[in-house]
Amino acid sequence: MKRRSMMAAALAGLAAGPAAAQGGRSVRLVVPAAPGGAIDIIGRLYAPRLAARTGQNWLVENRAGGNNTIGAAEVARSAPDGQTFLVNADIHLMGSRVTRGLAYDPMADFAPIGRVATAPLLIVGHPEASRARSLAELAAQMRRDPRHYTLSTSGAGSMAHLAAEGLKRRVGAAEAVVAHYRGTAPAINDVVAGNVALMVAPLLSAQPLVQAGRLRAFAVTSPTRSAAAPEVPTVDEAGLPGLHFTLWYAVWAPRGLPAVTAAATAQALREIGAEPEIARRLAEMGADPFTTDTLESFAAFLAEENVRNGRIADEAGIQPE
Template identity: 35%
Template structure:
């Protein structure tokens, strides 16, 4: 699998011309003064404006009302989210430093085995899964393909002419694109690495790259405005936001289903009463119709899992990601 930085890709191209009631009842009986007693910070290891930031800010807005304290979102992007994650891993496990990230948190340790400075499982407490969302598979409108199968034919006929953008190395969109190319039997099409969805989508709209698999929060406006053409969505069912766009399975990609999921963590060693307080707060927030409606409007769905279930889910997802990485020969560096 070929991977290029944006700069090296553009240089090459130029040289070649061209995120209820029962949960409330389940809340632990903590005195109001126990936790929290001061503001909470949610670390987001991605840039502002992307899908992780969007889910985190929706959640933070509700968490401040749930816990009756100030909740601040702090972006610490860089190194595929590992700068922010490393900061959280070193923080005091007192419930005042929280961490929201996407599935990339569980992908990075599979890619950066030699350079990662923390254990993505052991150095964190998995509090709850919050949401998930299918990706949109879209292309620049000048690409002469209106279906997934037509695009596959183009890639096979002239692989050097086309490319995929990804918002970050190891992101859900990166692995989805790699899985697609592997299952389609296409090895030569490059995946161009960007630092966030914004620059990736900008170059896709501008025609410097050909295609992307990206969360709806960032890609949907471009599709709705006609700046991008959606070929498929990667969920198990069509999105109500794009009812005319088929799923990857409907488009002929057997068993292809991929989601970007979003979770809440803290540093490892979180006291049990604080864990239960946060776990119950997340359950209540994600169960409210208002939160579900806001998520749905952005292409996400509430997907709450408690700490134990989220931990088990992470284990199963990491096994699936490892299979994709090994099959597509994805390596860091």
Template identity: 35%
Template sequence: MKQFLIKVGVGALVACSAHAQQAYPDRPVRMIVGFAAGGSTDLVARIVASRMSALLGQSVVVENRAGAGGTIATDAVAKSKADGYTVLFGTSSHAINASLYKKLPYDSNDVVPISIVASVPMVLAVNPAVKTNTAKEFIDEIRKHPGTYSYGSAGKGSALHMAVELLAYQEKLQVTHVPFRGASQAIQSVISGDIPFITDAVSTAAPMIQTGKLKALAVTTATRSSVLPNVPTMKEAGFPSYDTSIWNMVMVPRGTPPAVIDKLGATLLATMKDPDVQQRMLKLGVEPVQGSTPEKAAAFVGAETRRWAEVIKAGAIQQE
């Protein structure tokens, strides 16, 4: 009888555990975003969260925890309970920060990727007074006059900063970085002529380009941008090794149950196949990514982390 009761007890626990996993989610899910409300990352997160809510049958609530290049948000998720009710809407800053900071309050492996959902192309743009009209001409000018050209960014270690550092690393250029508190201030400085160029997200630079306030030379991704279809890629401009973007990815704390990861992964696959989600992203200048899996996402993050570590080391870039 005692053995029978033990078996029944164990069976009941297994059944309860299975039921709990099948029931996920049975309450709202928090999606932590490491950047301010109203920005490109926040807008994309809200598009994804809205569709996920409909598919999961529970609200996916976006919570902004801006600061320190996304590390505050990542730390919050890394230290949260690994039950699938707190997820991170991560960006390319996750791979950059792993080498940028001397010490982080978390280990980069404390959050694991579920799915890449979007890629935001950037564009190499100059003040209209700059005489060169192609990326190759402009980069040749920089090479001829080392140290005389400056560029703006949203701050040290930002994707905008690192996009130029990648180019400088690959092409052995000497340029001067001018960090600003945000991308909008950096763009205004280029428009006013205080600094000659910037690499900025297409989603925010496109209106300035379309009105003639900035001159676009090339987009940074392997394919052209849907909002700037007439602007060539850096590869088309003669730089075959150059390809970078601001990517967005959903991540969870390490130790999250496999069944929960599977549920989130399937939900994100369905989300990114939704035509309305795709159209809303494209209108922002954001390229939706379909077909990502945890395995693909993890391999991508690993490759990105190694690439940025190399660029950061070569440029002696460090954030306290």
């Protein structure tokens, strides 16, 4: 009862508006990526709804660059007063593993609030250069001739990068090359052109090319099939059980944010995620709302992901640059 009362008080304090507890200042929702991408779209979906729930003006601020580390560093430096939050993707955890001299610790310097959306990844290949029609055939071909199988990624440290590294090691093709591009579009275009054999790509980006016959889909790297591509088997069904890599998007605050404020914000995110309009808008970008995170469950998830990501990074020899 005491916890519920504190939560209610926190939400009421926020809802009282700028002239109350927050001293008239707007809340900054920092997006560490350029306008128009998935993180930015999600931030702009949630900001006005957070404003409606708190009575404050939530401003989306784009601070792009450095593999999403510039904006994250700004949030890490901010006061934990409920005026600054970060919306970022899974690459947040990889900051110190891909960026030399990072000024913050992705785990220790942030207060985790909760995930807001997830999205599947799709293992795709050029119809001819991939030399296979199924994931089992692809695995055999990769073992036989690993140097033929370059895998493109949208950037170092991305979930697609980790999935590519996980795939090549799982099938016994550690010598396969992983090539980093500046974004999903150039990475997938080189697969379509046949310059690169494979990619683990966001489903939304790859599925139209699969439907057009310009790419071949081998599996989704998630435990269940995607409603957006129900004909594509999961990695479990296709013969590589447990090779699960899912894009996810979440909200953090600076370390030291009061627990009551953090819990109230997490509750607001869950309520927003349950809105049908949010589900519809996320579906348009190949994602699903995530509405079950508590502070405790998100923190536990981050700890597990950080260990797994570290293991993959070590095995792949990923070094900060």
